[in-house]
Amino acid sequence: MKKSLKERLAVLSDAAKYDASCASSGTVKRDSSVSGGLGSTEGSGICHAYAPDGRCISLLKILLTNFCIYDCAYCINRSSSNVERARFTPEEVVWLTLEFYRRNYIEGLFLSSGIIRSSDHTMEEMVRIARDLRTVHNFRGYIHLKTIPEASAHLIEEAGLYADRLSINIELPTDAGIGKFAPEKRPDNIRRSMGELRLKMEEMADPTLQTKRRKKFAPAGQSTQMIVGADGASDATILGTSARLYGSYGLKRVYYSAFSPIPDSSKNLPLIKPPLMREHRLYQADWLYRFYGFDIGEITSTQSDGMLDLDLDPKLVWALGHREQFPVDVNKAEREILLRVPGLGTKTVKSILSARRFRRLRLEDLKRLGVSLKKIQPFITAEGWTPHRLVDRTDLSAMFAPRPEQLSLL
Amino acid sequence: MRYRFSLRGRGDPTEWREAARAFLLAGIVPDFVEWRTMDDADGLFGFDDNHRPPPYPDHPPANVPAAFVKLAEAVLCHSDPTRFALLYRMLFRLVHDRHLLQMASDADVVAARRMAKSVGRDYHKMTAFVRFKELPMPADLAGRRRFLAWFEPDHFIVARVAPFFQRRFNDMDWLIATPKGSASWDGETLRVTDEPAEKPDLRDETDELWRTYYASIFNPARLKVKMMTKEMPKKYWKNLPEAELIPSLIANAEANVMDMARRAASEPLPFHHRIQEAAAKVPAAPKAPAGTIAALKEEARSCTRCDIYCRATQTVFGDGPPDAKVMFVGEQPGDQEDLAGRPFVGPAGKLFNDVIGEVGIDRNSLYITNAVKHFKYEPRGKRRIHQKPNMGEVRQCRWWLTQELELVKPKLVVAMGATALFALTDMRQKLEDVRGEPIAMEDGRTLFVTVHPSYLLRIPDEGRKAEELVRFREDMNRIKRLAA
Numbered sequence A: 001m002k003k004s005l006k007e008r009l010a011v012l013s014d015a016a017k018y019d020a021s022c023a024s025s026g027t028v029k030r031d032s033s034v035s036g037g038l039g040s041t042e043g044s045g046i047c048h049a050y051a052p053d054g055r056c057i058s059l060l061k062i063l064l065t066n067f068c069i070y071d072c073a074y075c076i077n078r079s080s081s082n083v084e085r086a087r088f089t090p091e092e093v094v095w096l097t098l099e100f101y102r103r104n105y106i107e108g109l110f111l112s113s114g115i116i117r118s119s120d121h122t123m124e125e126m127v128r129i130a131r132d133l134r135t136v137h138n139f140r141g142y143i144h145l146k147t148i149p150e151a152s153a154h155l156i157e158e159a160g161l162y163a164d165r166l167s168i169n170i171e172l173p174t175d176a177g178i179g180k181f182a183p184e185k186r187p188d189n190i191r192r193s194m195g196e197l198r199l200k201m202e203e204m205a206d207p208t209l210q211t212k213r214r215k216k217f218a219p220a221g222q223s224t225q226m227i228v229g230a231d232g233a234s235d236a237t238i239l240g241t242s243a244r245l246y247g248s249y250g251l252k253r254v255y256y257s258a259f260s261p262i263p264d265s266s267k268n269l270p271l272i273k274p275p276l277m278r279e280h281r282l283y284q285a286d287w288l289y290r291f292y293g294f295d296i297g298e299i300t301s302t303q304s305d306g307m308l309d310l311d312l313d314p315k316l317v318w319a320l321g322h323r324e325q326f327p328v329d330v331n332k333a334e335r336e337i338l339l340r341v342p343g344l345g346t347k348t349v350k351s352i353l354s355a356r357r358f359r360r361l362r363l364e365d366l367k368r369l370g371v372s373l374k375k376i377q378p379f380i381t382a383e384g385w386t387p388h389r390l391v392d393r394t395d396l397s398a399m400f401a402p403r404p405e406q407l408s409l410l
Numbered sequence B: 001m002r003y004r005f006s007l008r009g010r011g012d013p014t015e016w017r018e019a020a021r022a023f024l025l026a027g028i029v030p031d032f033v034e035w036r037t038m039d040d041a042d043g044l045f046g047f048d049d050n051h052r053p054p055p056y057p058d059h060p061p062a063n064v065p066a067a068f069v070k071l072a073e074a075v076l077c078h079s080d081p082t083r084f085a086l087l088y089r090m091l092f093r094l095v096h097d098r099h100l101l102q103m104a105s106d107a108d109v110v111a112a113r114r115m116a117k118s119v120g121r122d123y124h125k126m127t128a129f130v131r132f133k134e135l136p137m138p139a140d141l142a143g144r145r146r147f148l149a150w151f152e153p154d155h156f157i158v159a160r161v162a163p164f165f166q167r168r169f170n171d172m173d174w175l176i177a178t179p180k181g182s183a184s185w186d187g188e189t190l191r192v193t194d195e196p197a198e199k200p201d202l203r204d205e206t207d208e209l210w211r212t213y214y215a216s217i218f219n220p221a222r223l224k225v226k227m228m229t230k231e232m233p234k235k236y237w238k239n240l241p242e243a244e245l246i247p248s249l250i251a252n253a254e255a256n257v258m259d260m261a262r263r264a265a266s267e268p269l270p271f272h273h274r275i276q277e278a279a280a281k282v283p284a285a286p287k288a289p290a291g292t293i294a295a296l297k298e299e300a301r302s303c304t305r306c307d308i309y310c311r312a313t314q315t316v317f318g319d320g321p322p323d324a325k326v327m328f329v330g331e332q333p334g335d336q337e338d339l340a341g342r343p344f345v346g347p348a349g350k351l352f353n354d355v356i357g358e359v360g361i362d363r364n365s366l367y368i369t370n371a372v373k374h375f376k377y378e379p380r381g382k383r384r385i386h387q388k389p390n391m392g393e394v395r396q397c398r399w400w401l402t403q404e405l406e407l408v409k410p411k412l413v414v415a416m417g418a419t420a421l422f423a424l425t426d427m428r429q430k431l432e433d434v435r436g437e438p439i440a441m442e443d444g445r446t447l448f449v450t451v452h453p454s455y456l457l458r459i460p461d462e463g464r465k466a467e468e469l470v471r472f473r474e475d476m477n478r479i480k481r482l483a484a
Helices: A005-014 A090-102 A119-136 A153-162 A175-181 A187-205 A235-249 A276-291 A296-300 A314-321 A346-355 A363-368 A373-379 A396-400 B013-025 B066-075 B083-096 B107-129 B158-168 B206-217 B225-231 B234-239 B241-262 B270-281 B293-300 B335-340 B347-359 B391-408 B418-425 B453-458 B462-483
Strands: A059-063 A108-112 A142-146 A165-167 A222-228 A253-258 B003-007 B033-037 B133-135 B146-150 B173-178 B181-185 B190-193 B326-330 B366-370 B377-380 B383-386 B412-416 B446-450
Touching: A005 A059, A005 A090, A005 B206, A059 A090, A059 B206, A090 A108, A090 A119, A090 B206, A108 A119, A119 A142, A119 A153, A142 A153, A153 A165, A153 A187, A175 A187, A187 A222, A187 A235, A187 B335, A222 A235, A222 A276, A235 A253, A235 A276, A235 A296, A235 B335, A235 B377, A235 B383, A253 A276, A276 A296, A276 A314, A296 A314, A314 A396, A363 A373, A373 A396, B003 B013, B013 B066, B013 B083, B033 B083, B066 B083, B066 B107, B083 B107, B107 B158, B107 B234, B158 B173, B158 B181, B158 B190, B206 B241, B234 B241, B293 B391, B326 B391, B326 B418, B335 B347, B335 B383, B347 B453, B347 B462, B366 B391, B391 B418, B412 B418, B412 B462, B418 B446, B446 B462, B453 B462
Parallel strands: A059 A108, A108 A142, A142 A165, A165 A222, A222 A253, B003 B033, B146 B173, B326 B366, B326 B412, B412 B446
Antiparallel strands: B133 B146, B173 B181, B181 B190, B377 B383
């Protein structure tokens, strides 16, 4: 018997939940106030709900189908898995997106799919959904399409005209890992597709000669995802791969997804609790690389095995390893130096730079800016404050370490 | 004299601004003004005692930075009764101290910013957590679909947020009712009132689909309840259709994960075996005949002879007619070549094209390749910094270059730069010692050495750059004559 829409929605959203991204930000501003139709995007995304896993629900994140001819070990939808299978028609996806959007449940659609028949066939159906939403229903909300590396160039090009963001998952940090766990996927194909996307985006961003207008092609850029903890790759390897992806393909984001046990799991994979803290540290390191002027080497060289410290955040670990560079004078130090002080974020640094033009800052000033004094005190000097060689204390890291916790078995 | 002033205080910035301007122009110090709202117990007496002082003669006009106006508009939406006094105090200070707002750690500035932030957060949560329910259409009426929502904001933000919903939900009629006012849209007019509304009784079938989605997208193996309640505080739950599922989702999470762990992988279904068989039967793509450049190129696509390959996008193999008389050898592909998969298409390639175009060499007649076929670089933020391939890598990659030479059999080989020279001759020489003159090679070919075009791009001094460009052009002229 054919499953009801509700039953299929359950199957096809369950199948999509291992994709970490739910971002709806970074695209162009547009709305329906003058042009009519439905939907708007206003720069920053909106999280319409949060699930008890603490993750934002911004988009209707579903698969077109979870039938798949690939057999990637880590994936819930691999062909050898015994999970329930289902598929939507393109019309059903369009209907769900619009009805969910009208009730303000979502910002838009994040559509992905198992590979059925061929890459082009699957990609064609996904592009059709995006095209219908935009051209038939005047939908101006957010659309994120997962693209399939082997799909034809003309389909990718059309996808970019309708979608805000395109993404291809790199899946695992090393080519060897992909070869082992996703034997049908070709890492060189994935990289080449990302390269083609970047070239396409740059080409479209050039003003045309006739109209001087820039064409819009995936204005929210491209992103990717790596699974953490399924293979043996170290954090240094993972972050090195991220840095190369950011540098090579202009990615907006690399998402890290702690490998999470899946139903009917392959025997080749560990049945472990997802390494959530490791995932969190990787995101912190990723931020340090992109916004705080750290090199990957600086972040990962603090431990010999190339792993990040799970107890302390990577910036604090770096500071504890470079005590000779502290304390830093908050009234004099340059932006780049302030950014390296544990407890100071990019916004606080901006406020400090603005405020100190008018007065010398004291600890109270920093407190009012929302800084945690406990964390920052040993690393700075301020008006009326000198840390009594706190940075030389041998138990400094113990001051920040979390309290011991009883471990539990899965 | 002390003044007492009552406001409606429901987020309308004009009433406070007009009163504050009057007090400021009369030079009334902040301590002498008491601000009240209509809803205060004492304010029941209404606006009777609202009188504004006459302007003080010769008082300078009340000009404030635009940033203060923006800040005040947000703060006035806050529900804190002290907001009017705080803003008037700041206004008064601004007259003497234009830089007040830049003192990010000033107590008043911090307080105002905090209120504005709270209003901003409330705004954001309203855009996120309003849930529209569809009203049934009257049977005999066709027209725009109608939606109704109930929301309970912390602050007086309805008028502030209403345009957001108008920009977004243009093609439907909607009304958002709240205890702090309502907003509605009928396709033509956006109406806003600040009168409190009653909570309506609403139902919508689609909520059931949404709850299904909410429950299925949740991953029970990653339970992080604190994170959820931080972003979706419990105060909002009563108006969110999905929130009723949260307790049971949390309670069953661990059991679900344990259950998943207990069940070992089952045997794949026939579907899987059929796919595997079909995949095995697919005929391999037709191969180019062995011993041709096309076959060599195909083979090089999966080259792993050195470690550069897994950092680069793809192998950038030589390009040009398989029987070209002249072969150009560069160093290695760059950023653009790596993405496009063809040699000399980036900035250096463009310069190269320009120069050979000027001297009359047809690029389509040349076979162009590199000593190393993968791009070696160091990531630096959003860019890739070119790294010189080392001798080991060049030697490994010579495997391909040698075969290219054997298959294309060019009469003339041009080495552009020291790396190409090393790859072709295994000699490390100063470029200047061998540049510009044809050199006979052992295999009967002629070698010509010149600089790499990217060298020309890197010369900072414009004068020297022009000189070097002339020399490069002379080299290309010689090559043209040698090839003829």
